[in-house]
Amino acid sequence: MHPAALDHDALLKDCTVTSGRSSGPGGQNRNKVETAIRITHDPTGLIASATERRHKGQNKQQALFRLRVKLAVQVREPADPGGPASECWALRVKDKKLLINPSHEDFPALLAEGLDRIAVMQHDVSAAAEALGVSTSQLLKLVKHEPEALSSLNRARQARGLRPLR
Numbered sequence: 001m002h003p004a005a006l007d008h009d010a011l012l013k014d015c016t017v018t019s020g021r022s023s024g025p026g027g028q029n030r031n032k033v034e035t036a037i038r039i040t041h042d043p044t045g046l047i048a049s050a051t052e053r054r055h056k057g058q059n060k061q062q063a064l065f066r067l068r069v070k071l072a073v074q075v076r077e078p079a080d081p082g083g084p085a086s087e088c089w090a091l092r093v094k095d096k097k098l099l100i101n102p103s104h105e106d107f108p109a110l111l112a113e114g115l116d117r118i119a120v121m122q123h124d125v126s127a128a129a130e131a132l133g134v135s136t137s138q139l140l141k142l143v144k145h146e147p148e149a150l151s152s153l154n155r156a157r158q159a160r161g162l163r164p165l166r
Contacts, residue, residue, distance in 0.1 A: 002116065003041065004072035005088070005109035008064055015067070016040045019056060037063045046070045068108035072115065073149045079116040085132045089113055098138045102145040111149060114142050123157045125165065140165060 003011060019034045036051040037059040048067035050059040085093070088109055092099050100110055117128040118139070129139040143149045143165075154164040 002072070002077045002109065002112040003043075003075060004068045004112040005086075011041075011064065011068065012039075014042055016042060017060070035059055039063045039067050041067055041071065044071065044075060046074060065105070065108070069111065069146060072108040072112035073146060073152055075112070076119050077112070077116050079113075079120040081117075081120050081131065085117075086113055089132060093133050096133065096135045096138065098134045098142055100142065107145070111142060111146060114139055115149060115153070118143075118153065119156070123153070123160055123162055125153075 003014070016039070018038045018040075020036045020038070021034050035054060035056045036049065037056065038047060038049040039060075040047050046067060048063045048070055050062035050066065053059045053062065084090070086109075088106055089098075092106070092110065098110070100107055114128070114132065117132055118125055121128040121131065125139055126136045129136040132139065143153055150165065157164060
């Protein structure tokens with residue numbers, strides 16, 4: 001299972017969580033209370049942090065979501081090119097449309113699955129979309145929600161001599 005698809009507790013078992021004070025504007029509470037959170041995924045070394053909320057728990061949830069998105073973009077897991085999509089993916093597809101909001105907790109897992117399928121299909125987005133049961137534009141829309149994912153995909157496509165996606 002892709003690390004971005006793990007539930008919060010399972011993912012946190014592979015992480016180091018540290019807290020601290022944030023700097024910048026925000027008054028006395030920001031300067032005295034350790035609400036800033038930094039999460040390091042130990043197997044990959046990827047780091048995500050959150051400082052914008054006044055509560056440590058909210059910052060932890062935000063940092064964990066950011067870490068899951070980073071894992072989705074930067075970690076590739078082997079996928080079966082002809083295999084079925086995950087249950088999570090299948091529940092979100094209706095009439096070749098992928099119904100997901102980029103702030104939903106399932107977004108990182110779906111992004112990872114889409115990118116893994118694109119990679120195993122040798123960066124042919126149309127073939128990957130067909131295998132996942134969505135239109136090419138829907139799969140591209142998913143990737144475009146995360147700019148680093150699109151940049152990474154385009155670098156991989158250019159390395160294979162394919163044209164970049166817009």
